[in-house]
Amino acid sequence: MSRKITIHDVADHAGVSIKTVSRVMNREPNVKSDTRDRVQAVVAALNYRPNISARSLAGSRAYLIGVFFDNPSPAYVTDVQLGAIARCREEGFHLIVEPIDSAAEIEGQLAPMLTTLRMDGVILTPPVCDHPDVLALLEREDVPYVRISPDRDLGRSAYVGMDDRRAAYEMTAHLIGLGHRDIGFILGHPDHGATHLRHEGYAAAMADHGCAPRADRVEQGYFSFRSGFEAAERLLTRDDRPTAVFASNDDMALGVMAVANRLRLNVPEQLSVAGFDDTPGAKVVWPQLTTVRQPIAAMAAAAADLLLRGEARWEGETPPSRLLDFELIVRESTGSA
Amino acid sequence: MSRKITIHDVADHAGVSIKTVSRVMNREPNVKSDTRDRVQAVVAALNYRPNISARSLAGSRAYLIGVFFDNPSPAYVTDVQLGAIARCREEGFHLIVEPIDSAAEIEGQLAPMLTTLRMDGVILTPPVCDHPDVLALLEREDVPYVRISPDRDLGRSAYVGMDDRRAAYEMTAHLIGLGHRDIGFILGHPDHGATHLRHEGYAAAMADHGCAPRADRVEQGYFSFRSGFEAAERLLTRDDRPTAVFASNDDMALGVMAVANRLRLNVPEQLSVAGFDDTPGAKVVWPQLTTVRQPIAAMAAAAADLLLRGEARWEGETPPSRLLDFELIVRESTGSA
DNA sequence: GTAAGCCATGACAGCACTGTCAAAGCGAGC
């Protein structure tokens, strides 16, 4: 294998100094355009790539963005990675993924990698995005970060999210539009911010459309299949069962479908079921699940964008934020009442 | 924020040269034990972390392991990452994740990051692990790599895998042990190595137990829910349907379950269903799926281990390999005939 | 024609480590 080619090789071939090559590589101004062209030609011919270690040692950037997560949903995690990487690649950055055990001590997990790697920024996903120790450490180490979270108003950090409340509102409205007036709702884990927002959306839509709120139509779940299954059993094994159930995530909605199957309730003829998240599981049932798609990859890309543009180190009153649009995915599990 | 502390700070405080600190940090021999202790005490007191960029610039290692994937299954991808990271952390290495579009041109995707980052090794998962251009490029750039793949005998690279054939054999034997003699089988995508191995295992078990092979019991699928659904329709909507169906992955098995539900066939009383992979979906149906668990995280950890120990650059005839054990997960979807 | 100012370029000193090699220290053997 040929010896690694360096900035000196390019400089020699182009008949300029290494500093000029450096300028061209970094798109700095004040290089005559024919010099620039000549250097670029040599770069292409030699297939030169700047060494990232040397770059980050000499400069202030590491060309590395971190993603911290402790998310039980693999689909979520990979979507975030894909979205973030797509944006990072455009800028020649790379992604370091770091799973965090948010139940364990944070300092010991994060401090070594933060001081060792000197990443240029970090993307935080739920539930790590709400972990006070993580945020405190990042701030102490002066590493810019962006939170992807349903809870927007932490007010101290850049933020990317989606309007969970409105999404739940619209899903409920969709059900009501189908003629349902008696709609069960399954809550998520009480510790998640999204849980409350989604419930609020449901409750608001019911109220706005004149559907009587009934406490016995709202069951506690914990975002898991089993909890959805059990909540659905409580909701559906009674004489006056609702005509539709809106579970606040897909796993729980799948639990509802399983109970419906057991009870020989045809979906959607006898029961409409709606979920939230559009996980892979939503398409792996029959009938396929009506749900809400979060633009996860796009949110991650937006987070990376904030970091790459340096906006995560904002000046002024309010940190930058981006709210992306959700999408109502209407499939076969919902039908007219 | 305090100025970054460097090797010089440690050297000064400990009253030694930076080289000695370097020796201690790298666990090199020939350091007197009380010198070592003194340095380590200062390192701890100052909370010193060597700068990874400087290290990799000066030395030959980058402290970076890459994971290349183009895998449609998020659960698989995250399991690989988790397993690899666990092993990497022990050694102070980090993971760079790089999604590859294996349908697109490889050189342009990989060459930049390979020459830029100079990773110490790369872990390849299916289907990238079988992509000739990827392997050729890695070899040209002299980057050690380990393949995680069902196809072991490529003979030119380090390899970690699982015995798919035997796993399928045992699952089939499990069904036979339950009293089934007429077992349907759904093939996976013909381009995947695992497809053939799993089918071989099924066929061998049937033969070994004296169950007559019937061509009309083997249906083509493509590893997707829909293909499993359609194959199951062909298998089950006939008078002499099999008493059990073994789908060669979980997504297809879920398709079988959906068809069974539609046909009002009780699982497992009237039909046993088995899958393969133990994806999250396997627990998100009722009844839960009997399946085969691949030790994905463990395989990734083994792959990282081979890389970290330098065994992926082997000398001699046969490349190193590790075959890990699968696990038969018997849940409720299989029962006696 | 000359001073002022900008643009384009280069020399050089880091950046924080590791590799190499030389030197110092130390014990054993004679």
Add this chain to the structure above:
DNA sequence: GCTCGCTTTGACAGTGCTGTCATGGCTTAC
């Protein structure tokens, strides 16, 4: 007491790049 050979330590030169500052050429304004 001296040499030999090993262990322990340090000086110093890279490693490939960026930041800073100096320099020279060229344009503009008077």
